[in-house]
Amino acid sequence: MPVLTRLIPSPVVVDISRGAMDDLAGLLADQRISASGKLAIAISGGSGQLLRSKLEPVLPHADWYPVADGTIDSAVKLADDIKGRRYDAVVGLGGGKIIDVAKYAAARVGLPMVAVATNLAHDGICSPVATLDNDNGRGSYGVPTPIAMVIDLDVIRDAPVRFVRSGIGDALSNISAIADWELSHKITGEPVDGLAAAMARTAGEAVLRHPGGCGDDTFLTVLAEALVLTGIAMSISGDTRPASGACHEISHAFDLLYPGRSALHGEQVGLGAAFAMFLRGADEQAGLFVESLRGHGLPVLPAEIGFSVDEFVAAVEYAPQTRPGRFTILEHLNLSTAEIRDAYADYAKTIRS
DSSP, rough: OOOOOOOOOOEEEEEEETTGGGGGHHHHHHHHSSSOOOEEEEEOOOOHHHHHHHGGGGOOOOOEOOOSSHEEEHHHHHHHHHHTTTTTTTEEEEEEEHHHHHHHHHHTTTTEEEEEESOSSSSGGGGGGGEEEETEOOOOOOOOOOOOOEEEEEHHHHOOHHHHHHHHHHHHHHHHHHHHHHHHHHHHHHOHHHHHHHHHHHHHHHHOOOOOTTHHHHHHHHHHHHHHHHHHHHHTTTTSSOOOOOOHHHHHHHHSTTTTTTTOOHHHHHHHHHHHHHHOOOOOOHHHHHHHHHTTTOOOSSGGGTTHHHHHHHHHHHHHOOOOOOOHHHHHHHOOOOHHHHHHHHHHHHHHO
């Protein structure tokens, strides 16, 4: 008997709308996630703390847990604090760091996790990965996908627009990541999950082709949907391959080589994706990337995020070391320092013309 279907891990609820947070208690009760309202809510000192006063009256049985930072220590502490308290679910209310801490803590104590995103800075809001700082820098930990995803567009509008732009860069980078995945399949024989690739590529293309901007509700909805779909694509494939290729290797290199100076994740991967598309000779797509990134106010040159050409070249050269075993255009070309410098000069000349 052939297997005709497969189960796809995904949230049972995805609510992307204006005012979505106002009915959080009702949504969780209606979906049988938490009829009692007994929730452990992890919040940041920023956006989460500000929203606490708004949500406390409608969530009278919830307990609130301020989270200091996005470290593995904070995630373990949160898990220890909520263990044995008989909560229905853990809610991560805030940006990506708080959501990742809540994902890890919920997995550790065996509770479902609800992600309430206050910005759209990257695709981690709905991914099966918690990225947390540790003693060795930063680690990625496998966790269950959030059981519910709530994105209030009114709250997103209140966040700095730079976070929306970062999410755009992360979504666009899917297209470059899929090109790397397909290259690896051709050269090394690495399997490609067609469904995961289709979802991630469609998410990236939807953002790339949309005529709207950061202040447009329809565009914000498309961007939010793209980030959620990317997270589900990673759940389907069982790793970050649908959304992480040379673009992310370059970004990780920035983080490791220049700690404290790195830009937002989506700013770095957007730049990395444009350069990677240029390296693979996809001139038309590289041009579309640059046009879209510029149109949304994102960087397309390293100087625009505070890095010199020499620093960018060093990051590209170091990038393959950040993901051992991952095959991308960088590993395929295996460029020398001089060749990277020449390629960058050609890239910069092309996008300025």
